[in-house]
Amino acid sequence: MADVPSPLADFIVSEIRRARGASGMTQEAFGRAAGFSASHVSAVESGNRALTIDFIRGADRAFSNDGLFGRLVAKLGAPSWFLPWLDAERGARQLRLFEPLLIPGLLQTENYARVVMRLNDLMSATEVDQQVSARMSRHKILTGDSPPQVVAVLDESALRRSGDEYAGIIAEQVAHLITVAELPHVHVHVIPAGAGLHIGLSGPFALARAGDGSWVGHLENQLGGIVVDTEDELHTLQTRWENVRNEALPRRQSNELMKEVHSDHGPH
Structure with a gap:
C-alpha cells in the first residue's frame, strides 16, 4: 500500500x-x-x-x-481516493500522464501547485500548505536511483493559460517543464492549439506500469478520482492514450514550442 x-x-x-x-x-x-x-x-x-x-x-x-x-x-495528507494511485505511481516503471487543461501534478512547480490548490476555496491555508507539500514530495521519483520512464502529454492551452497576476508563475512553470524534459527518462509532448477537437478533451487520465508488467489507470474528476484496473477499462485508456499521443508534437518540436511559449511570456 x-x-x-x-x-x-x-x-x-x-x-x-x-x-x-x-x-x-x-x-x-x-x-x-x-x-x-x-x-x-x-x-x-x-x-x-x-x-x-x-x-x-x-x-x-x-x-x-x-x-x-x-x-x-x-x-x-493525500485524500483517501488518491492513495491507491500514489502506491501505483511510486512503484511504476513507466508512467503515462495526460492533462488537457493543467500541468500534470508530477511536473508542477511549488508556486504553480499552490495557485491550483487555492482555486478550491473550501480548502484552508493550512490544508493548501499540506497538499502542496505532499505534491512536491511526489517529485522524488523523478530523480531517484531508478526513476520510471515518464511520458506526459499536455495541451498548449495549459502552457498559455495565464493573466497578469500569474504571468510570472506560468513562466516559471514552463521553464521548469523545459528543464525536466531534458532528463533522459522524461518526455513531454505538447498538443498544439491548431490540433482542434480531440478525444482527450473529455478529461485527464494517467497510466502506470508496474515492474511485473501490469497496468493501473487513474481518472480524476471534480469530486475525487478512481483507480482503474479491469482489462476493458485499461484497454479503453490505452487506446485513448494512443489517440492523444498521436495528436501531440514529437519530443524535439514540443521542447521548441515550450521555449517559444516561455519567450512569449517575457522576462520575469
Whole structure:
C-alpha cells in the first residue's frame, strides 16, 4: 500500500507510539492486534521502515479508535481516493500522464501547485500548505536511483493559460517543464492549439506500469478520482492514450514550442 508522505508520517508515527505507550501495549502485543510483527512495528517507530496505510489501519484496529488515524491521514495528507494511485505511481516503471487543461501534478512547480490548490476555496491555508507539500514530495521519483520512464502529454492551452497576476508563475512553470524534459527518462509532448477537437478533451487520465508488467489507470474528476484496473477499462485508456499521443508534437518540436511559449511570456 501507499507510503504516507513526510512530515505527516512522522506525526502519525509519534501519535501511534504515544497511544501504544498510554495503553500499556508492548510492540509485540500491538503488532499482534494490528497484524504486524514486533520487528515491523519497531522498524516503523524508529523510522527505518515507511509508514503505510495498511499499518495505519492496523493501528486503528489495535486501538479500537473508530479509524482515528485513518481520518487524520485523509484530512491532513493525500485524500483517501488518491492513495491507491500514489502506491501505483511510486512503484511504476513507466508512467503515462495526460492533462488537457493543467500541468500534470508530477511536473508542477511549488508556486504553480499552490495557485491550483487555492482555486478550491473550501480548502484552508493550512490544508493548501499540506497538499502542496505532499505534491512536491511526489517529485522524488523523478530523480531517484531508478526513476520510471515518464511520458506526459499536455495541451498548449495549459502552457498559455495565464493573466497578469500569474504571468510570472506560468513562466516559471514552463521553464521548469523545459528543464525536466531534458532528463533522459522524461518526455513531454505538447498538443498544439491548431490540433482542434480531440478525444482527450473529455478529461485527464494517467497510466502506470508496474515492474511485473501490469497496468493501473487513474481518472480524476471534480469530486475525487478512481483507480482503474479491469482489462476493458485499461484497454479503453490505452487506446485513448494512443489517440492523444498521436495528436501531440514529437519530443524535439514540443521542447521548441515550450521555449517559444516561455519567450512569449517575457522576462520575469
